Amino acid sequence: MTDTPRRTPTPALKSSDDPVVQVGRRRLRVSTVVAENARLRTELADRKKRESSASRKARLENQLKPFQVELLKLQQHLEHHQRRMIVLFEGRDAAGKGGTIRRVTRYMNEKHYRVVALGKPTEDQRTQWYFQRYVAQFPHGGEMVLFDRSWYNRAMVEPVFGFCTDDEYRNFIRGVVGFEKDLVRQGTILVKLYFSVTKAEQKRRFDRRRDDPLRQWKLSEIDLQAQEHWDDFTEMKYRMLKRTSTVEAPWTIIRSESKPEARLNAMRVILNAVDYEGRNAELDFVPDSKVVVSAAAELERLDAERIRNGQFSD
Numbered sequence: 001m002t003d004t005p006r007r008t009p010t011p012a013l014k015s016s017d018d019p020v021v022q023v024g025r026r027r028l029r030v031s032t033v034v035a036e037n038a039r040l041r042t043e044l045a046d047r048k049k050r051e052s053s054a055s056r057k058a059r060l061e062n063q064l065k066p067f068q069v070e071l072l073k074l075q076q077h078l079e080h081h082q083r084r085m086i087v088l089f090e091g092r093d094a095a096g097k098g099g100t101i102r103r104v105t106r107y108m109n110e111k112h113y114r115v116v117a118l119g120k121p122t123e124d125q126r127t128q129w130y131f132q133r134y135v136a137q138f139p140h141g142g143e144m145v146l147f148d149r150s151w152y153n154r155a156m157v158e159p160v161f162g163f164c165t166d167d168e169y170r171n172f173i174r175g176v177v178g179f180e181k182d183l184v185r186q187g188t189i190l191v192k193l194y195f196s197v198t199k200a201e202q203k204r205r206f207d208r209r210r211d212d213p214l215r216q217w218k219l220s221e222i223d224l225q226a227q228e229h230w231d232d233f234t235e236m237k238y239r240m241l242k243r244t245s246t247v248e249a250p251w252t253i254i255r256s257e258s259k260p261e262a263r264l265n266a267m268r269v270i271l272n273a274v275d276y277e278g279r280n281a282e283l284d285f286v287p288d289s290k291v292v293v294s295a296a297a298e299l300e301r302l303d304a305e306r307i308r309n310g311q312f313s314d
Helices: 030-081 097-105 151-155 157-161 166-185 199-211 221-226 230-244 259-272 295-309
Strands: 020-023 026-029 084-091 113-116 144-148 188-196 251-255 292-294
Touching: 020 030, 026 030, 030 097, 030 259, 084 097, 097 113, 097 144, 097 259, 151 157, 151 166, 151 230, 157 166, 157 221, 157 230, 166 188, 166 230, 188 259, 199 221, 230 251, 230 295, 251 259, 251 295, 259 292, 292 295
Parallel strands: 084 144, 084 188, 113 144, 188 251
Antiparallel strands: 020 026, 251 292
């Protein structure tokens, strides 16, 4: 019969191993004091981090204010000269379009601008000329209209998700350049902004929307499929830039990994599109070349990626 080995009992902790100390009016074990100190240090570090983040956010928002003043001057110029202006905000989901629009319009005179975000077309609208429901939203003299997604739905979202036929897509691509040339020729100021974000950053923003009850309303069924269709969107983005960026109506790419930088530089691009009176000579209106790039430069980058890797990576 095999003897069962005896277990050596664990010695009990003696009071001398964890002495009692006087803390104010309380007598506490040293281990309790150490644990409480560690907890308080962690809490303090978290608080400092939150305060630092809030302070940084406030500082970045304050950086926008001089440019928001300039946007008011631009608005007054449009009104005085009865000019029409359209700004398109395009890009992948969670690329920062909506937040930029809110900063651009924050202090604007509501009588002289509109934000247009059209939903799914009705059955009647589907039988109309494709541009018709967008033209109905165009500005009158002295007004700016900002499209949160535009007629370029047909260049990216619709073909990727099968919401249009191949013929409808091809007809759009053939017709949109002439449509925009006529628009500009007849006096409308047209600015086309494409917000570009990486796949990893888009996922991070989607995860935040999913986990934050205050942001969950932003997460749509289309959003949930965006990562799955990433490569399809990149291919359609490439075709769109190649076919529809013209001298009269060029695309401007806004790299939006940093939302504050994207917002600031989008404002610069919009302001530089109009030669308005009273421009503040002390402000730097030159866009950051790390954030703002031309369609030609973006196409060159995409071509290089495809040659190097055999496919687009963004």
